[in-house]
Amino acid sequence: MLKSLSLKNYRNLNGVYTFSAGANIISAPNGSGKSNLIEAIYQLSALKIFRPHTDISQIVAENREFAEASAELDNLSLKVVVAKLQDQHNRKLWVNDKVVQPKNFRGHLITVLFAPHSVDLVSNDPASRREDLDDYIGQTEPSYADLISKLEKIIKHRNALLKHIQNFSEAEAQLEIWDQDLVITASLVVQKRLQILSNLNIETTKIAKELFPGRKFDINYSDTASNCDWDAATAMNLFDLAAYRSRLNEELIRLRKKDIAIGITTVGPHRDDWDLKLDNDSLRFLGSRGQQRLGVLVYKLAQINLVKVSKQEVILLLDDILSELDMQRREFVAQLLIKHDYFFILTAVGEMELPDILRTAHRIELS
Numbered sequence: 001m002l003k004s005l006s007l008k009n010y011r012n013l014n015g016v017y018t019f020s021a022g023a024n025i026i027s028a029p030n031g032s033g034k035s036n037l038i039e040a041i042y043q044l045s046a047l048k049i050f051r052p053h054t055d056i057s058q059i060v061a062e063n064r065e066f067a068e069a070s071a072e073l074d075n076l077s078l079k080v081v082v083a084k085l086q087d088q089h090n091r092k093l094w095v096n097d098k099v100v101q102p103k104n105f106r107g108h109l110i111t112v113l114f115a116p117h118s119v120d121l122v123s124n125d126p127a128s129r130r131e132d133l134d135d136y137i138g139q140t141e142p143s144y145a146d147l148i149s150k151l152e153k154i155i156k157h158r159n160a161l162l163k164h165i166q167n168f169s170e171a172e173a174q175l176e177i178w179d180q181d182l183v184i185t186a187s188l189v190v191q192k193r194l195q196i197l198s199n200l201n202i203e204t205t206k207i208a209k210e211l212f213p214g215r216k217f218d219i220n221y222s223d224t225a226s227n228c229d230w231d232a233a234t235a236m237n238l239f240d241l242a243a244y245r246s247r248l249n250e251e252l253i254r255l256r257k258k259d260i261a262i263g264i265t266t267v268g269p270h271r272d273d274w275d276l277k278l279d280n281d282s283l284r285f286l287g288s289r290g291q292q293r294l295g296v297l298v299y300k301l302a303q304i305n306l307v308k309v310s311k312q313e314v315i316l317l318l319d320d321i322l323s324e325l326d327m328q329r330r331e332f333v334a335q336l337l338i339k340h341d342y343f344f345i346l347t348a349v350g351e352m353e354l355p356d357i358l359r360t361a362h363r364i365e366l367s
Contacts, residue, residue: 002020008068012033020362025362040364046139053212106145107139111317134148137193147189187245195270201218212278220277248286252267334355
């Protein structure tokens with residue numbers, strides 16, 4: 001369990017913040033640093049900042065040379081230090097005062113994030129959905145984060161080669177090497193995504209009975225290699241690794257001229273997508289704003305439940321989840337969180353946002 005968080009020069013925060021099991025509330029005005037504290041915890045788990053279009057060096061407070069975030073857990077300590085170096089940054093990681101690589105840092109502190117941009121997860125572009133899913137899997141299975149990093153490098157090099165071929169056609173023969181690397185790596189990525197989504201679908205079905213009573217809630221995965229949607233409930237029973245590799249290889253060959261013309265790899269897991277469906281209708285296209293918000297909450301709670309099934313501890317980070325809900329829905333969400341005994345940290349602009357059931361929860365005061 002996360003016992004305390006220590007921040008130095010982390011945006012506008014300096015101090016030590018303690019937590020308790022169950023509900024933890026940060027109630028403070030906008031601009032006081034609520035989201036910064038949530039972000040620091042998320043960085044200690046996912047090694048990323050969650051604000052879109054920002055660079056990690058921006059966490060360093062103005063006129064300071066470094067930012068530090070450290071966490072005390074039940075049985076170990078974690079620390080991230082980001083130092084500014086002119087226009088770049090340098091990051092170092094510690095586990096129990098020993099410098100480690102990212103692959104040895106991930107997996108000690110697992111979080112599930114529901115932030116303002118998470119509300120738009122259903123309606124946003126596919127890249128945001130892929131990133132959210134990949135970040136979640138990477139926390140629980142650090143080797144998957146390395147797999148995604150490898151995939152990104154392959155796509156980057158293949159795209160560079162495609163652009164090179166536009167002027168030097170004889171270089172096209174080199175594509176075969178990158179295609180084979182892509183086929184193998186991509187198949188492992190899709191296999192793992194389908195496995196996790198299939199397991200998540202079991203959990204979303206349970207949770208949706210409370211938030212969408214009497215309705216069918218599903219997750220689908222859109223696979224560009226086979227140009228079809230996988231029903232997450234049955235995907236793992238149907239997915240064939242060798243067949244996928246054959247399909248993707250055929251598509252890479254079929255689309256080669258197009259890819260060379262535009263300089264982009266147009267098929268593979270970096271172009272795939274997933275969707276939430278209510279009664280077989282896509283929440284992205286046919287769901288109301290309220291249904292989309294609750295749909296994302298179902299998905300996020302399913303992520304927590306799946307981690308808890310494996311006996312790992314997980315923290316639910318709820319940044320500004322209450323602001324767009326009426327009081328009745330706030331009460332319902334709060335009761336759901338308490339009922340299922342989640343360890344969560346929730347931010348609110350003021351006391352008026354808090355349902356009665358949360359008013360006696362552990363408070364975190366910002367310094």
